[in-house]
Amino acid sequence: MRAVVVHGFGGPEVLETVEVPVPEPGPGQLRVRVEAATVNPVDALVRTGGTVAAGMALPRAVYGLGWDVAGTVDALGPGVAGFAAGDRVIGLIDRLDLPLGGYAEYAVLEAAETAAAPPGVSAVEAATLPLNGLTAWQGLDLLDLPAGSTLLVGGAVGGVGGFAVQLAVERGLRVVAVAGRGDDADAALARRFGAAFVVPRDTDVAAAVRAVLPGGVDGVLDTAPLGVTALEALRGGGAFVSCVPGAAPVARRRTRVENVWVGADGAALGRLAALAGRGRLTLRVAGTFPLERAADAHTRLAAGGLRGRLVLVP
Template sequence: MITEKQMRAVVARGYGGPEALELVTIPLPEPGPGQIRIRVEAATVNPVDLATRSGALVEAGLMAARGYTGIGWDVAGVVDRLGSGVTAFAPGQRVIGLRDLLDVSLGAYSEYLALDAAAVAPAPPGVSAVAAATLPLNSLTALQALNLLDLAAGDTVLVTGAAGAVGGFAVELAARRGLRVLAQASAADEEFVRSLGAEWIVSRDASDLATDVRRLVPGGIDGALDTAGLGIRALAAVRTRGAYVTVVGGSAPLPLRGIRVHQQWISSDGAALAELAAMDLTLRVADILPLERAAEAHDRLAAGGIRGRLMLVPSEGP
């Protein structure tokens, strides 16, 4: 029996396949100074969650091994309690937030979560919590990567994996900045990617991506935002002294031909997230599952082919 000072959460007990996920009953988290406790209405299942659960991030040296690990980065919900010093939010307010710490015992797969107020933003108005929870990690990743590219309106940009969660936001945000977007996507996703603002499409299955890009943009693209981790294949499509940013760890190529090469690592940013929440971006939900079916969600995400995000809610329904 769960008491009023307890809650349910999903954690990874050790590392391994989806069977490593365990639904546990633990004490409610208390918000510290500068923090907010959120009653979770929805959490997003992202590829980083699978990498955390499997132990891949431990092997890569990105986090320390621990007996059990909190899972989940994206959260949407309602402010439940404020820590000392927090004045920008109020109890009962609908919010979204990003947990960007890897080595923690509690993540967004939970009924309550405490986050720094600086990582939280008002939820987009008129949007369900389930849809709003798809925004933080993926849109912030796209925004921060575009900022690293540092391109000007009228410049050309290649977005690989353009139909994915980060890629879709990257296409939409780039087009809104006045960039001319060349998107890598399958034929089945072409109509959707064009609706986000892509001017040109190159096939996801192209054997020579750079050649296909240069047929459309002679001399090469001004910048590449590589959400698919193609590395040198995407870099080859960039003009000399252009720019390249990858969001996939370990995929950054050498900076050939004077190209600026960056590996983008996500960081929480409540102010930027508030701006994104006000933009009426395209939010995609693939399916909604209760918290206790987190292992099933991981299986489905690992199998591939999902457009939009799988969402976890503390109880049945959105």
């Protein structure tokens, strides 16, 4: 089968399409014929060697890429129940030390970390859900805000931020979105996601938030990252969760500051898929590329300005 890997770190040009054996599922695993694999910033971090430099992965001769997978179950390992060959599924490969990832014609997933794909949704759209949706879901779980609370979402129209706004509204939170300049397409998109207020990202965010909520917000989910300026918008004793490694500000004023480290979770992914299937979550695709043009997709990702995810189609 074809797969995209890196043998040495660098720019998009180090991505190689190679022929490798089709992987076999072990106990508790299933093999998926990959129909779509999303390109995420973590893939660029693997490609450049950032995961090794940060101590998140060990040096090895070859690294696979691709965390998000959507496709069809092809084979089951011993002990797998609840899935059958031909099932449409989505899953998250959340390890950084594998020789193969989702950028491949076939991928092996843990059955417990896999979920049925959203009904009525294409594989390309479904592939955009696992990593970003679970990050937003688990970040909101960490905040643990009761219904009726106010939440500031930094980067509210990004891959994680867009899901965060919609999921927060589902949980009964009032959302202040940081997006756009107050009257542009990004601001309008944040409002469509359900934000009660939109704060322009090129202003004094803390001052703008406190102009509409003088006491500050109850929680912050920072995907941008905004850092200190978002912390200044938080009330004393509030909760702050950063989705960007190393970007969390120093806690003060009795605030609680944490990072969310996303992890595969089949049960939560199933709930996300159900919401997407009912049209409660917007799945956004910025463009598609064939597997062998993974380097072009990484180049486009680095250029920024995307509203949605790039997806590889093997």
